[in-house]
Amino acid sequence: xxxxxxxxxxxxxxxxxxxxxxxxxxxxxxxxxxxxxxxxxxxxxxxxxxxxxxxxxxxxxxxxxxxxxxxxxxxxxxxxxxxxxxxxxxxxxxxxxxxxxxxxxxxxxxxxxxxxxxxxxxxxxxxxxxxxxxxxxxxxxxxxxxxxxxxxxxxxxxxxxxxxxxxxxxxxxxxxxxxxxxxxxxxxxxxxxxxxxxxxxxxxxxxxxxxxxxxxxxxxxxxxxxxxxxxxxxxxxxxxxxxxxxxxxxxxxxxxxxxxxxxxxxxxxxxxxxxxxxxxxxxxxxxxxxxxxxxxxxxxxxxxxxxxxxxxxxxxxxxxxxxxxxxxxxxxxxxxxxxxxxxxxxxxxxxxxxxxxxxxxxxxxxxxxxxxxxxxxxxxxxxxxxxxxxxxxxxxxxxxxxxxxxxxxxxxxx
Amino acid sequence: xxxxxxxxxxxxxxxxxxxxxxxxxxxxxxxxxxxxxxxxxxxxxxxxxxxxxxxxxxxxxxxxxxxxxxxxxxxxxxxxxxxxxxxxxxxxxxxxxxxxxxxxxxxxxxxxxxxxxxxxxxxxxxxxxxxxxxxxxxxxxxxxxxxxxxxxxxxxxxxxxxxxxxxxxxxxxxxxxxxxxxxxxxxxxxxxxxxxxxxxxxxxxxxxxxxxxxxxxxxxxxxxxxxxxxxxxxxxxxxxxxxxxxxxxxxxxxxxxxxxxxxxxxxxxxxxxxxxxxxxxxxxxxxxxxxxxxxxxxxxxxxxxxxxxxxxxxxxxxxxxxxxxxxxxxxxxxxxxxxxxxxxxxxxxxxxxxxxxxxxxxxxxxxxxxxxxxxxxxxxxxxxxxxxxxxxxxxxxxxxxxxxxxxxxxxxxxxxxxxxxxxxxxxxxxxxxxxxxxxxxxxxxxxxxxxxxxxxxxxxxxxxxxxxxxxxxxxxxxxxxxxxxxxxxxxxxxxxxxxxxxxxxxxxxxxxxxxxxxxxxxxxxxxxxxxxxxxxxxxxxxxxxxxxxxxxxxxxxxxxxxxxxxxxxxxxxx
Numbered sequence: 012x013x014x015x016x017x018x019x020x021x022x023x024x025x026x027x028x029x030x031x032x033x034x035x036x037x038x039x040x041x042x043x044x045x046x047x048x049x050x051x052x053x054x055x056x057x058x059x060x061x062x063x064x065x066x067x068x069x070x071x072x073x074x075x076x077x078x079x080x081x082x083x084x085x086x087x088x089x090x091x092x093x094x095x096x097x098x099x100x101x102x103x104x105x106x107x108x109x110x111x112x113x114x115x116x117x118x119x120x121x122x123x124x125x126x127x128x129x130x131x132x133x134x135x136x137x138x139x140x141x142x143x144x145x146x147x148x149x150x151x152x153x154x155x156x157x158x159x160x161x162x163x164x165x166x167x168x169x170x171x172x173x174x175x176x177x178x179x180x181x182x183x184x185x186x187x188x189x190x191x192x193x194x195x196x197x198x199x200x201x202x203x204x205x206x207x208x209x210x211x212x213x214x215x216x217x218x219x220x221x222x223x224x225x226x227x228x229x230x231x232x233x234x235x236x237x238x239x240x241x242x243x244x245x246x247x248x249x250x251x252x253x254x255x256x257x258x259x260x261x262x263x264x265x266x267x268x269x270x271x272x273x274x275x276x277x278x279x280x281x282x283x284x285x286x287x288x289x290x291x292x293x294x295x296x297x298x299x300x301x302x303x304x305x306x307x308x309x310x311x312x313x314x315x316x317x318x319x320x321x322x323x324x325x326x327x328x329x330x331x332x333x334x335x336x337x338x339x340x341x342x343x344x345x346x347x348x349x350x351x352x353x354x355x356x357x358x359x360x361x362x363x364x365x366x367x368x369x370x371x372x373x374x375x376x377x378x379x380x381x382x383x384x385x386x387x388x389x390x391x392x393x394x395x396x397x398x399x400x401x402x403x404x405x406x407x408x409x410x411x412x413x414x415x416x417x418x419x420x421x422x423x424x425x
Numbered sequence: 426x427x428x429x430x431x432x433x434x435x436x437x438x439x440x441x442x443x444x445x446x447x448x449x450x451x452x453x454x455x456x457x458x459x460x461x462x463x464x465x466x467x468x469x470x471x472x473x474x475x476x477x478x479x480x481x482x483x484x485x486x487x488x489x490x491x492x493x494x495x496x497x498x499x500x501x502x503x504x505x506x507x508x509x510x511x512x513x514x515x516x517x518x519x520x521x522x523x524x525x526x527x528x529x530x531x532x533x534x535x536x537x538x539x540x541x542x543x544x545x546x547x548x549x550x551x552x553x554x555x556x557x558x559x560x561x562x563x564x565x566x567x568x569x570x571x572x573x574x575x576x577x578x579x580x581x582x583x584x585x586x587x588x589x590x591x592x593x594x595x596x597x598x599x600x601x602x603x604x605x606x607x608x609x610x611x612x613x614x615x616x617x618x619x620x621x622x623x624x625x626x627x628x629x630x631x632x633x634x635x636x637x638x639x640x641x642x643x644x645x646x647x648x649x650x651x652x653x654x655x656x657x658x659x660x661x662x663x664x665x666x667x668x669x670x671x672x673x674x675x676x677x678x679x680x681x682x683x684x685x686x687x688x689x690x691x692x693x694x695x696x697x698x699x700x701x702x703x704x705x706x707x708x709x710x711x712x713x714x715x716x717x718x719x720x721x722x723x724x725x726x727x728x729x730x731x732x733x734x735x736x737x738x739x740x741x742x743x744x745x746x747x748x749x750x751x752x753x754x755x756x757x758x759x760x761x762x763x764x765x766x767x768x769x770x771x772x773x774x775x776x777x778x779x780x781x782x783x784x785x786x787x788x789x790x791x792x793x794x795x796x797x798x799x800x801x802x803x804x805x806x807x808x809x810x811x812x813x814x815x816x817x818x819x820x821x822x823x824x825x826x827x828x829x830x831x832x833x834x835x836x837x838x839x840x841x842x843x844x845x846x847x848x849x850x851x852x853x854x855x856x857x858x859x860x861x862x863x864x865x866x867x868x869x870x871x872x873x874x875x876x877x878x879x880x881x882x883x884x885x886x887x888x889x890x891x892x893x894x895x896x897x898x899x900x901x902x903x904x905x906x907x908x909x910x911x912x913x914x915x916x917x918x919x920x921x922x923x924x925x926x927x928x929x930x931x932x933x934x935x936x937x938x939x940x941x942x943x944x945x946x947x948x949x950x951x952x953x954x955x956x957x958x959x960x961x962x963x964x965x966x967x968x969x970x971x972x973x974x975x976x977x978x979x980x981x982x983x984x985x986x987x988x989x990x991x992x993x994x995x996x997x998x999x
Contacts, residue, residue, distance in 0.1 A: 067954070068951060068952060070955075095948060097950045097951045100687075101688065104688075107695075111480075117854075134814065218685065250743075274675070276670070287775070289581050309956070318991035410690075411691050422498055422675055
């Protein structure tokens with residue numbers, strides 16, 4: 012990706028020196044570079060328990076979080092409890108219920124894995140910690156918001172430092188190379204594929220997140236002018252902007268899997284369909300998803316990934332602290348640890364998790380950078396260069412508008 | 426006579442309680458239930474009318490109603506919901522009764538039936554749905570077993586067995602659970618009736634054995650299982666996890682629409698979601714009214730048939746094929762479980778292989794991590810069902826007009842009910858506490874333990890108590906030494922069913938647990954959201970383990986406790 016290949020030599024050198032100082036003695040470095048603030052935070056964090064609410068549908072991710080928990084316990088005396096969610100919306104609901112009940116401190120959630128719509132909703136309804144804490148984290152210096160604007164712009168919504176970047180995601184398509192050697196690499200080619208192969212393609216049913224992301228992808232590829240998509244939907248002529256998407260779908264729908272009369276519930280269900288051979292193309296929001304599924308025996312090892320020639324949607328996922336967190340200090344220490352080169356390197360390893368890093372390579376120590384460069388890639392994972400063309404996420408308000416219109420047109424029996 | 430058509434024993438230990446206690450005790454007992462129900466209903470009603478200050482809704486308005494009523498396909502969703510609810514209940518009733526009539530009179534069959542049906546009740550609904558989907562999908566087990574040698578398929582054909590848009594697959598899966606449930610409660614009701622005499626009377630009048638069952642015995646059984654049927658209907662009307670696996674999805678049933686709105690990241694959707702929850706209550710009431718009308722019609726038909734003296738020879742002949750048909754969903758349910766068990770040890774299993782290409786215990790090794798959640802689930806299930814049974818026993822003798830309240834948790838859809846309850850728990854700082862967890866589980870178990878215990882208590886032979894009283898036993902002694910032991914079979918059944926209900930509760934556990942207490946079902950749903958059939962298989966097996974452990978425990982206790990009593994052998998969970 013762009014920020015990985017840029018070489019800011021001078022800045023890189025300066026940060027290398029700083030990082031060298033920082034890493035030789037972490038506690039000491041914090042106090043020299045960031046003042047006594049974070050030391051106080053670390054001190055206050057000792058003995059606290061962080062209830063980390065995060066999606067729990069992947070045992071690799073669960074294991075990674077468990078590893079972080081062990082490290083945090085030995086280094087900072089923080090207990091990390093992973094509350095495994097099936098749906099992040101449920102956690103947001105709980106914070107909302109606590110706010111409605113007037114609980115302004117001692118909340119049940121200390122740290123939340125979040126992005127996009129959920130973040131925007133929490134920000135609008137004042138459910139987040141009210142300062143730019145993420146920018147004050149010692150590990151923030153390893154990031155570069157100029158090279159990767161998405162770490163401060165979550166679905167076009169400014170983060171204002173109220174969530175700390177954790178990992179990157181990108182929409183990728185998967186195909187079984189034995190059944191479909193040459194997959195369609197654009198919205199137009201996909202439409203042609205669907206016409207020629209009835210019943211062999213589908214997407215998760217909106218309002219599922221990946222399903223809506225697929226619709227946004229098609230819209231970004233077919234729209235005549237994409238600029239309005241990056242402003243609130245209310246400022247645009249919705250019908251005119253989205254017309255190409257509905258045309259595309261109207262043509263495709265009757266030739267989808269089950270004639271467009273049923274859709275998979277979410278992307279893991281779509282992955283099952285690909286594994287079962289019911290469809291030829293899968294969709295995922297993590298470049299390493301197919302490789303991981305092959306290791307788990309859910310997809311045949313002939314499955315490969317690809318993206319569209321114009322690029323695919325890419326975004327960053329974050330860690331946020333609710334306004335009423337019971338252990339806000341420890342939550343910050345956890346977020347800082349999760350952003351550290353050590354934790355990010357481990358997370359990026361496909362044998363551990365395979366989630367791309369949010370750090371800027373030119374801000375890292377040479378040995379850390381070497382660690383990232385030496386990472387193996389999964390059998391079905393594209394290289395960074397192949398993933399380099401990306402599309403930025405539209406403003407989150409488009410999500411609901413597109414979802415509602417989809418339901419109106421296709422959601423009642425087609 | 427009570428509204429539910431049962432008379433309850435007035436005696437028991439009740440007479441020992443002073444007058445003031447008779448008013449106070451019900452109040453104390455009923456308060457926790459009442460508080461839950463009120464919180465639940467208000468938690469849905471107020472936001473539905475636009476009032477929810479935390480989201481800036483501080484005025485009453487019709488906007489949420491207008492917003493939700495504008496949902497595309499809503500009319501079809503409501504129609505589907507009614508169709509699924511009433512269709513499932515009707516088919517479960519007809520299916521269970523056909524099996525019952527075919528089996529009656531042959532003692533071993535009835536005992537066998539009870540043995541087969543009980544475990545099915547313990548199976549979590551989502552596990553049944555996953556199993557049936559894997560069985561019947563175009564790439565499912567049935568097709569795999571005959572491919573490619575019979576069908577010539579090397580890649581699945583596009584025919585539709587599951588995920589249909591008319592709810593057929595969903596009804597089929599619901600029947601897999603509900604036919605055994607109706608059978609179990611029918612068998613319990615049958616035990617309270619002089620079945621042999623009734624059938625003998627019928628055959629004496631020249632009716633066939635089956636016609637005698639149909640015209641004389643089943644109406645009496647039906648009157649006793651009306652409440653379980655209502656429970657089946659309400660469950661089918663409001664089930665969320667099964668349609669999310671089996672469809673229909675375009676549009677989904679009303680309850681799914683409501684949950685989707687509640688889960689929407691856009692928090693403004695909470696208002697129309699609350700209205701959807703209220704609409705769900707209205708649809709439930711409508712379904713009950715329709716059912717009541719159907720009941721009146723059916724009873725008219727039965728009376729007419731009896732008066733005309735019709736012998737129903739043709740109808741009787743139809744019963745065996747109907748009974749065979751009725752076993753299909755149950756067999757499919759079991760086969761689905763077998764498939765889940767195989768998946769849990771499958772390394773990889775691609776179409777059209779009839780069995781996995783490789784086996785692994787990798788996924789079971791992870792099961793060790795789930796041990797704390799298993800312990801939690803067992804503790805919660807055991808204590809909540811014990812509490813619910815105790816409370817039910819108290820309510821039977823002391824409930825008065827409050828009794829009907831136990832049904833409220835059934836009547837109000839989980840999604841709305843539970844959110845209101847969550848709010849109250851949060852205000853009281855009780856969220857994430859064991860107290861809250863056990864209490865909310867008890868609320869959901871209560872209706873089931875009531876509908877098992879109340880008929881049993883009503884059928885208690887009062888003459889035993891009269892004899893005991895004449896021998897000088899105090900009311901407490903009579904209750905403790907006679908009533909309770911006579912109720913023991915019903916109590917063990919209630920504990921078992923209660924435990925099964927408790928283990929399967931997802932949303933209530935999620936909300937009351939507050940991220941502090943995790944259960945095996947919470948863990949199972951979170952793990953299954955990653956789409957791994959292997960993990961889902963392991964999780965389903967573990968979910969099943971909790972009620973089965975309870976079953977074995979209760980059964981062994983019952984056998985041991987009543988080993989010396991010949992008359993008690995037929996009871997229990999046999």
